[in-house]
Amino acid sequence: MVLCSHSGKAQPYSLIDTPLRQLTLETSYGFASTTLPGFDYPITVTLHIEGMFGIKRYLFSEHSNQIVDYAHPHAFVGYYTMLNAPVESETRVRTVTMNLLRMGIGIRDGIGYRLEQAAITPTINSAMLLARPSFARLPQDRDSTSQAERLNNGLHFGTLTAAGVDFQIASALAVNLNYDWMIVFPRFVPLQFMGSHFLQWGLQIVAGYMIDAVFGKFPMLLPWAHFFIKNAINFTLYALRRNQMHFPLASEAPLSVQSFKVGVSFYIGPKVLD
Numbered sequence: 024m025v026l027c028s029h030s031g032k033a034q035p036y037s038l039i040d041t042p043l044r045q046l047t048l049e050t051s052y053g054f055a056s057t058t059l060p061g062f063d064y065p066i067t068v069t070l071h072i073e074g075m076f077g078i079k080r081y082l083f084s085e086h087s088n089q090i091v092d093y094a095h096p097h098a099f100v101g102y103y104t105m106l107n108a109p110v111e112s113e114t115r116v117r118t119v120t121m122n123l124l125r126m127g128i129g130i131r132d133g134i135g136y137r138l139e140q141a142a143i144t145p146t147i148n149s150a151m152l153l154a155r156p157s158f159a160r161l162p163q164d165r166d167s168t169s170q171a172e173r174l175n176n177g178l179h180f181g182t183l184t185a186a187g188v189d190f191q192i193a194s195a196l197a198v199n200l201n202y203d204w205m206i207v208f209p210r211f212v213p214l215q216f217m218g219s220h221f222l223q224w225g226l227q228i229v230a231g232y233m234i235d236a237v238f239g240k241f242p243m244l245l246p247w248a249h250f251f252i253k254n255a256i257n258f259t260l261y262a263l264r265r266n267q268m269h270f271p272l273a274s275e276a277p278l279s280v281q282s283f284k285v286g287v288s289f290y291i292g293p294k295v296l297d
Contacts, residue, residue: 043082046292047095049075051201053284055103057121060266060276062170064162068121071203071282073101079197079288081142084134087242093144093189095131099152100124103280119171120159123280125205127152129183134246141192145250146199147257148185153178154207156278173209174278181207181277182220184257186250189288197288204261207278208268215269222271226256 051073057066077097084090103123129150136143158175161168187201208216230252238248261279263270268277 044078044080045290047075047077047079047097047197047288048291049077049097049199049286049288051075051199051284051286053201053203053282055280055282057281058265058279059170059174060279062168064119064168066119066121066158066171067105068103068123068280069105071101071103071284073099073284073286075099075286075288079290081135081137084242084245086239086245089137090242090245091135091137091142091144093131093133093135093146095146095189096129097131098126098128099150100126103282119161121156122159123154123156123207125152125154125181127181127183131185131187131189133189134249135189135191136243136246141190144189144191145246146185146187146189146201147250147253148183148187148201148203149257150183150185152181152183152205154181154205155179156207170209170276174207179207179209179278180211180216181205184254184261186254186258195290199286199288201284201286203282203284204258205280205282206261206264206268207280209275209277212269212274215272215274218272219264219269219274223257223260226260227253230256 053071055068055071057068059066075097077095080094082092084092105120127150129148131146131148133144133146155178156174158171161171183203183205185201185203187199189197189199191197234248234252238244260270264277265279266276267274
């Protein structure tokens with residue numbers, strides 16, 4: 024085991040030496056649900072599979088040698104599909120199915136607990152992406168389906184937020200659980216997007232200062248304070264964007280896809296300690 028120093032103190036932990044950077048490959052599997060406000064028919068998509076390539080980083084925390092600062096910038100490609108098409112007993116289609124391909128870049132970060140044989144990190148995740156939804160079994164009623172048709176088979180900009188927990192359980196293996204909320208924009212309006220997300224980024228910065236000020240003297244509470252407060256901000260804003268994609272600015276309703284995923288992450292290549 025390599026012992027790293029910070030302020031002259033060795034960190035005797037078998038799995039997580041800081042600072043540590045390493046390439047990772049991750050695969051995840053989960054189940055999804057979809058909503059499109061103003062569209063009168065249920066949209067069915069159940070299976071979500073995804074691959075991710077990134078750099079996982081653990082850094083020394085100034086608050087305690089029992090916790091670590093965690094970041095995982097990454098690129099990803101994911102696919103949503105149906106396991107089985109719904110069976111309709113009537114001639115009129117009542118359930119619409121959807122396949123969706125997405126790709127993007129994001130960062131997963133958090134503050135983790137460094138244990139002797141593991142590391143446990145509650146995380147938040149933000150990303151920007153391009154998505155291509157493809158609908159099947161659309162009704163013939165064009166008034167009802169016009170909103171879905173605007174999204175159908177086109178490449179659209181979107182964003183996501185996610186909350187999860189990363190379990191580093193072996194020197195080259197981690198398991199993570201994530202709840203993921205993606206919104207896909209019918210059209211991209213740069214100024215509205217920037218205004219909406221400047222609000223989110225500003226709230227996150229203020230929250231970061233508040234968390235350090237209030238919980239800095241209680242380092243074992245920091246990981247969960249960071250997790251709950253920052254995710255509460257993100258998910259509240261996404262709930263408000265369900266009907267207005269650039270809340271608080273007047274805007275259209277986006278396609279909203281939520282999923283729960285279980286992932287496995289593998290280290291590849293050498294560990295970089297610097």
